Amino acid sequence: MCVPRFDRYLLSQLMTLFAFFALVLVAIYWINSAVRLFDQLISENQSSWVFLEYTALTLPNVIRNTLPMSVFAAAVYVTNRLSGDSELVVMQATGFSPWRLARPALIFGLITAVLMTVMTNFLVPASQQQIQRRNHEISQNVTARLLSEGSFLHPSAGVTFYIREIDEDGTLRDVFLSDRRTPGEPQTYTAARAYIINANDDPEGVPEPKMVMVDGLAQDFHAETGKLFTTHFQDFSYDIAGLVNASDYLGISLRTAPTWQMMTRPQQVADLTGDQIGRIVQEAHGRVTQALVCIVAALIGFAALQIGGFSRFGVWKQIVFAILLLVIVKFAEGVVTGPVRKDATLWPILYLPVLLGLAISCLLLWWAARPRRPRGQAQMTGSPA
Structure with a gap:
């Protein structure tokens, strides 16, 4: 033993x-x-x-x-x-x-x-x-990626997003969005207020997140002509589902x-x-x-x-x-x-x-x-x- x-x-x-x-x-x-x-x-x-x-x-x-x-x-x-x-x-x-x-x-x-x-x-x-x-x-939870006040966010390459303040009811104050994903044609959006909603535009019935901007300005710059086009809008719908590319995961x-x-x-x-x-x-x-x-x-x-x-x-x-x-x-x-x-x-x-x-x-x-x-x-x- x-x-x-x-x-x-x-x-x-x-x-x-x-x-x-x-x-x-x-x-x-x-x-x-x-x-x-x-x-x-x-x-x-x-x-x-x-x-x-x-x-x-x-x-x-x-x-x-x-x-x-x-x-x-x-x-x-x-x-x-x-x-x-x-x-x-x-x-x-x-x-x-x-x-x-x-x-x-x-x-x-x-x-x-x-x-x-x-x-x-x-x-x-x-x-x-x-x-x-x-x-x-x-x-895929784009809302969680974007709802951060007081800081510049980069949810994907070529995109910059900023919110000055978020109210208790979900209203976004002083929104800035820069989309540079298209070479030579950067787009910039500013709005006094914005709301994130789920729209049912998908034929399969899957809700897609969209951001509705109110009382804002859209700026489109064309590098070939060197011209800047500005458009004032009362309300404008922007698809934010494509801001995050989830295919890599x-x-x-x-x-x-x-x-x-x-x-x-x-x-x-x-x-x-x-x-x-x-x-x-x-x-x-x-x-x-x-x-x-x-x-x-x-x-x-x-x-x-x-x-x-x-x-x-x-x-x-x-x-x-x-x-x-x-x-x-x-x-x-x-x-x-x-x-x-x-x-x-x-x-x-x-x-x-x-x-x-x-x-x-x-x-x-x-x-x-x-x-x-x-x-x-x-x-x-x-x-x-």
Whole structure:
């Protein structure tokens, strides 16, 4: 019963510290993204409920980015603490080799790899798809995008909109609208009052938002003739449904495409997304390698601290060495990404960084398990002077 009990003990330590580091890193990343998201949504006059919804939808992607770092930090911290308390030394004295001690770390890496697989293949694509859907719904809500008093808004390229004040009954005071979407023929509208209504001009019966401007001036400038035409009007109806182009928010993208579809039908996904096949194949296999990197991070974080002897200054050298090894693995990931994006048939090289990390871990464990001769004995067996 000693063997499985030790595995459960070490695995519980790893999972506890993993949860702690994951919580801290996710909170840091989430706060940074939430601040930018808050400024964007507030500028678009959205409610706090929309902000909470968006922040919840971004959490899977934040967790995906921080998961390998949390795994590595937990493995290093737990191994360092057990070494400092001489618990690993006691286990080695009972006959446990570094290979045997690494078994809980391997199980820990496999558990986190399963979590990463769920994140990259299911939760992240689903959350990104929901974000695109909500972006489309918000972009169609032209009224929410335009009703912001005292600031110049740019709902789309070439359009500037300004409202000095909004009354309690919804009346817009001192409205300015500049439409420069037609090259060489800019149009400018000013009105003392304006109202936003839903008109049923669509043959399908779908209401379209329109802005009725009252007591205003329309200015049309023709660049070819250099003439400015002005027209005073008592009331004028302007279609504001076309101010926001929502077509970019619809459709499939690399982040929302299913992994199985990108692997089995890359050409079909390329036709839907407009991306190259190499990028699609790299994204599909990249979701798999991200999960395998969790195993590598756990093993490197554990094995790197097994080398070297006891030192009064701690194991900071081994920790720095482990970080350097993990950086090398991540650097190898960046090196193999470019060729696969250019040539999709080279997708097997995407797994080379994972194999490199596993080879490094095995080499470190072999180095830690090799028999050591005591320093005093080495001096005694030296050649006589």
